[in-house]
Amino acid sequence: MTKSFNALKLAEEQIADLDQQLLKRKLRITNSPCDTKALVEDRELKAFCSNDYLGLANHSEIAKALSEGAQKYGVGSGASHLISGHSITHDLLEKRLASFQSAHIPKARALFFSTGYLANLTAITGIARLAPQGSGSIYSAKLNHASLIDGVRLASAQTNASVTLFDHTQQDLLIDLLKKDSKTLKLIVTDGVFSMDGDLAPVKKLLEIAEEYDALLLVDDAHGFGVLGKQGHGILEQENIYSDRIIYIGTLGKAAGVSGAFICAQDNFVEWLVQKGRPYIYSTATPPAIAHALLKSLEIIESDEGKQRRAQLHRLIDIWQQEMIFSTWEKVSSCSPIQPLILGGNADALLAATLLDEAGYWIPAIRPPTVPVGSSRLRITFSANHSENDLRSLIKTLQLIERQVLEKNHS
Numbered sequence: 001m002t003k004s005f006n007a008l009k010l011a012e013e014q015i016a017d018l019d020q021q022l023l024k025r026k027l028r029i030t031n032s033p034c035d036t037k038a039l040v041e042d043r044e045l046k047a048f049c050s051n052d053y054l055g056l057a058n059h060s061e062i063a064k065a066l067s068e069g070a071q072k073y074g075v076g077s078g079a080s081h082l083i084s085g086h087s088i089t090h091d092l093l094e095k096r097l098a099s100f101q102s103a104h105i106p107k108a109r110a111l112f113f114s115t116g117y118l119a120n121l122t123a124i125t126g127i128a129r130l131a132p133q134g135s136g137s138i139y140s141a142k143l144n145h146a147s148l149i150d151g152v153r154l155a156s157a158q159t160n161a162s163v164t165l166f167d168h169t170q171q172d173l174l175i176d177l178l179k180k181d182s183k184t185l186k187l188i189v190t191d192g193v194f195s196m197d198g199d200l201a202p203v204k205k206l207l208e209i210a211e212e213y214d215a216l217l218l219v220d221d222a223h224g225f226g227v228l229g230k231q232g233h234g235i236l237e238q239e240n241i242y243s244d245r246i247i248y249i250g251t252l253g254k255a256a257g258v259s260g261a262f263i264c265a266q267d268n269f270v271e272w273l274v275q276k277g278r279p280y281i282y283s284t285a286t287p288p289a290i291a292h293a294l295l296k297s298l299e300i301i302e303s304d305e306g307k308q309r310r311a312q313l314h315r316l317i318d319i320w321q322q323e324m325i326f327s328t329w330e331k332v333s334s335c336s337p338i339q340p341l342i343l344g345g346n347a348d349a350l351l352a353a354t355l356l357d358e359a360g361y362w363i364p365a366i367r368p369p370t371v372p373v374g375s376s377r378l379r380i381t382f383s384a385n386h387s388e389n390d391l392r393s394l395i396k397t398l399q400l401i402e403r404q405v406l407e408k409n410h411s
């Protein structure tokens with residue numbers, strides 16, 4: 001008799017294995033809005049871990065717009081965009097999003113998605129499918145977000161495109177690779193702000209390379225949209241870039257405080273994605289009420305209030321850079337609100353996160369595969385709703401905790 005494949009037992013064993021390697025993750029339940037304080041399993045913790053950089057996730061005007069949107073359009077879209085789910089408020093939002101990038105991308109058109117993950121899958125597979133089978137090559141930055149990695153893998157499986165990883169800090173190596181590349185379609189894929197390190201991609205330099213070697217450049221600005229640039233339009237504004245080679249992705253569940261994402265590129269690229277972007281075509285449209293709330297969020301991002309919120313983030317980043325010099329934990333040169341402390345091993349990162357929790361802070365340990373093996377870390381993020389005192393108290397606590405972790409290692 002053939003032995004049956006016991007998937008359930010395998011799952012149990014593999015979970016136990018993850019636990020043993022200190023890689024098991026745990027869901028924690030909150031019972032409060034996303035803000036600088038969170039009620040987590042009945043305890044109030046000071047949170048320095050969300051991506052709500054501008055502090056808009058609990059903004060009363062956006063919450064009001066969401067309920068107005070629900071009154072006006074109901075709660076669901078009912079179908080995918082191409083069937084019957086594309087409402088006037090989706091259309092308005094896409095026009096506003098395109099206007100944010102129109103100084104940076106000629107004939108800019110935006111397409112709204114329910115998540116950044118879906119936007120990245122759509123953009124990468126869709127663009128790769130412009131080339132005949134086997135005639136595309138994709139260059140993907142090594143530290144790209146999982147949704148870009150998965151988009152690249154899916155595109156390669158669908159189109160037989162070759163895939164090469166590159167280190168975003170070593171552009172000469174990318175140039176060497178492109179010099180030898182005679183493929184029809186070349187696509188460079190990068191995070192704008194690296195999500196776990198907080199440093200910025202050298203987008204200007206990558207664009208120069210794309211121009212020299214006739215490649216397209218896809219920039220996922222999930223952590224830059226709303227935060228970078230005077231008006232909060234993102235990394236293209238900050239770097240003063242204008243190019244028809246750019247496929248820009250922004251997400252709307254981070255600094256914009258709500259949910260969703262968008263692709264912005266030249267009109268014809270976007271029309272191609274509407275025609276052929278499978279994750280876009282075969283997914284239910286986001287509720288129009290969300291799009292309605294996002295219109296308010298975009299208004300705030302561009303307003304004086306948005307500017308003040310970005311200025312507060314810069315004050316926090318300056319304090320961090322000046323006051324964390326005592327720490328022997330590895331830091332990344334980051335001018336964004338993502339400021340990691342790299343402890344290395346899983347055990348140390350978990351210990352530090354537990355000690356922080358005991359001290360009333362919520363900063364989870366980030367471990368592989370989210371970050372490379374041996375670079376487990378505390379990913380500390382700031383929100384414009386944090387006060388300077390909030391940050392100074394955290395820094396004092398970190399000083400004590402670093403000592404405790406180091407003492408444990410020497411005991």
Ligand SMILES: Cc1ncc(COP(=O)(O)O)c(C=O)c1O
Nearest residue numbers: 115116117145147195222251253
């Ligand atoms: C760089 C980057 N791109 C894309 C995403 C996915 O966006 P979403 O959460 O909207 O799916 C994330 C999410 O954390 C991200 O960090």
